[in-house]
Amino acid sequence: MPLQDDLRALANRTQAALDQSHDYFTYTKRIWRLVEDDVREGRTILFRNRLTKSRMNGQALREISDHYIANYLTTASFQHFVSLFEDFFFDLLRLWLAAHPGSLARNQLEFSAVLKAADKNEIVLAVVDKQLNEIKYKRVADWFDYLNRLVKLGCPTTDEIEALAEMKASRDILVHNRGIANPTYLAKAGSRARCQDGELLEVPEPYHRQSWELTRKMIGDIAEAAIQKA
């Protein structure tokens, strides 16, 4: 069945991207650790930029390594995990609604969109995309409420949804508030909030790993449940 195949392909593609993202994080960090260890062992490293004439030696690299790992590498890959889940979730909804558009029967669309459409399928997708845009900016819990109204999957658990909501709230703080927690973060994260208002929101490596594991699990569970119902 096309929908089942599409859902399976979507899940496989997203999980592969998650794995690649984690590999990038892991192996890039290892290279920084190699530099740290080499400098500690007394090796001399010198990079020279031929264009700017600037130089960077091993000591200077060692000085910035933890800063780069924590502030750029870990946070950027974490943000990527969250983005991958969001893309997966809304692509899944799009596939489902395109195959089962009945729930959108009362939705309205500007006639200009109908006139632009090449066929009925495009009209359906225009309505679907409009609906998804309205949901995207709601709370994570609302996303799953909507999904459950379309099809009862029996997953994920409330705990998993709350953990994902905190991850997304953390991502939003990293992107929009320089990593400093604020009342918006506390409201979105709820009982899972990892720090107080005004504090630096870190992404320690255990949390980074747990976030990756949760994202991967939720994608697999949701996709499999949807495939069973398709």
Added chain:
Amino acid sequence: MTDATSQKPLTIYVGKGGYAHLIVPATQLEQVMALFAANEVLCWADEDLLSVDDRPEVGFISFSRKADLAFAQSLLDSIP
């Protein structure tokens, strides 16, 4: 506390912006992490170990920005 491989004191390295790490022989990693955990030092160890040119494996411990690095170092220094 002495690095079992180099016989030098285990010393926390503090870099730019106050970010810090500690390189520990793999054989001592668990002991150091237990010491820090017992004293609530905010840190975590890398998942993997590093060995270069067949030298003994080392582990890396990263510290939270909220960690009291002076306290963590004093804990290390308090152990022979």
